[in-house]
Amino acid sequence: xxxxxxxxxxxxxxxxxxxxxxxxxxxxxxxxxxxxxxxxxxxxxxxxxxxxxxxxxxxxxxxxxxxxxxxxxxxxxxxxxxxxxxxxxxxxxxxxxxxxxxxxxxxxxxxxxxxxxxxxxxxxxxxxxxxxxxxxxxxxxxxxxxxxxxxxxxxxxxxxxxxxxxxxxxxxxxxxxxxxxxxxxxxxxxxxxxx
Numbered sequence: 001x002x003x004x005x006x007x008x009x010x011x012x013x014x015x016x017x018x019x020x021x022x023x024x025x026x027x028x029x030x031x032x033x034x035x036x037x038x039x040x041x042x043x044x045x046x047x048x049x050x051x052x053x054x055x056x057x058x059x060x061x062x063x064x065x066x067x068x069x070x071x072x073x074x075x076x077x078x079x080x081x082x083x084x085x086x087x088x089x090x091x092x093x094x095x096x097x098x099x100x101x102x103x104x105x106x107x108x109x110x111x112x113x114x115x116x117x118x119x120x121x122x123x124x125x126x127x128x129x130x131x132x133x134x135x136x137x138x139x140x141x142x143x144x145x146x147x148x149x150x151x152x153x154x155x156x157x158x159x160x161x162x163x164x165x166x167x168x169x170x171x172x173x174x175x176x177x178x179x180x181x182x183x184x185x186x187x188x189x190x191x192x193x194x195x
Contacts, residue, residue: 038154039117039126046128046154048145050111050162052170060101068093109172115145125150128165144171 039046069092115130131144147165154160162168 038151038156038158040120040151042117042120044117045114045158046117046126046149047112047114047159048128048130048162048165049159050109050113050143050145050170052107052109052162054105054107056103056105058101058103060099062097062099064095064097066093066095109170111143111172113143113145121148125166140175142171142173142175144173145169 111132113130113132115128117126118129119127121127126149127147128149129146131142133143134141145162145165145168147168149160149165153164162170
């Protein structure tokens with residue numbers, strides 16, 4: 001009798017996680033009872049580690065040089081006007097072009113933010129979207145992110161690196177005193193627009 005009671009309690013304790021999972025609505029999602037829960041359906045939250053560093057450089061140099069010379073002379077004049085030559089022509093033309101152009105851009109963005117799964121594609125890829133707003137002393141910094149994630153790229157701790165996000169759009173914008181102070185004044189912008 002005592003053994004029977006212990007076996008029933010043991011069976012209930014072993015089946016309890018499976019019962020909770022079935023009533024929790026995750027039945028049939030091929031998630032293990034013994035692994036960490038990863039984002040896999042609409043409404044789940046995923047943490048994105050943003051480590052973006054972009055660098056581009058473009059350098060153009062062009063140099064041309066062209067030189068032309070022409071000379072034509074005739075003999076002395078005839079008769080009493082022999083001091084005037086019959087004809088004489090000298091000409092020289094020189095054209096030099098030296099052009100240089102260089103364009104360099106560097107950008108670095110590091111952040112960590114949680115986003116929401118807003119859709120699941122037919123192949124199981126997750127469509128994600130999220131934003132994070134931070135206010136500091138009247139300034140407002142906003143980070144927006146959208147993209148598509150493969151479920152197999154999500155780590156066991158439910159994070160993903162930003163370079164693994166397909167069709168990623170990351171926008172970092174700011175409003176406030178710091179942003180306004182770094183912007184040229186109206187007159188400077190007007191002169192720049194005219195010229």
